[in-house]
Amino acid sequence: MTGPMAHARARANPADGKPPVRRGAGVVAVVFLLLGLLGFLPGVTSDFPALRFAGHHSDAMLFGALQVSVLHNLVHLLTGVGGLVLARTATGARAFLVGGGTFYLVLWLYGVVVDRDSGANFLPLNPAGDWLHLGLGLVMLAFGLLSARSHR
Numbered sequence: 001m002t003g004p005m006a007h008a009r010a011r012a013n014p015a016d017g018k019p020p021v022r023r024g025a026g027v028v029a030v031v032f033l034l035l036g037l038l039g040f041l042p043g044v045t046s047d048f049p050a051l052r053f054a055g056h057h058s059d060a061m062l063f064g065a066l067q068v069s070v071l072h073n074l075v076h077l078l079t080g081v082g083g084l085v086l087a088r089t090a091t092g093a094r095a096f097l098v099g100g101g102t103f104y105l106v107l108w109l110y111g112v113v114v115d116r117d118s119g120a121n122f123l124p125l126n127p128a129g130d131w132l133h134l135g136l137g138l139v140m141l142a143f144g145l146l147s148a149r150s151h152r
Contacts, residue, residue, distance in 0.1 A: 021147035025086065028096075028140060034080075035073075037077070039060075045060050045063075055119065068124075069124055071122070079100060097140045100140050101136070101142070104133045104134075111125035
C-alpha cells in the first residue's frame, strides 16, 4: 500500500533512531535476564533439587553445564535489570557494557584462581561458567569501548 494510509498502519520499529550501543546493551541485558530466569527452571537446570542459596555445594547445573545457585541467578537477574535501565541512554549503555564487561572479566579471573571446594567459591563457579564469564566480559567490554570510539 502506498500513500498516507501506508504510513498510518505501519508500526514504528522500536530500534529506529537508537544508537547501536543502546541496542547492544539491551540485547546483553535480556540475555542476562534469560540466564537468571532459566537458572530457576527445573528441566533447563538439571539437579534442580540440589540448588542452594550460595556456595560450592549447589550442584544445580544450568543447561547441564553451568553450576548455578540462587545467588548466582540473582546476580544475572540484577545485571539484566541494571542493563535495561542503563540502556535507556547511550552513556548509560556504554557504562553498563564497560562496567559489566570489567566485572565479568574479574569474575572469570576469580573463578580461575579460587579453590572450588572452599567457602570462597560462594557463587559457585565451575570451568564452563569461567569460559562463559570470559566470553561475556570480552564481548561487553569490546562493544562498550568500540561504540564509545565510533561516536566521538
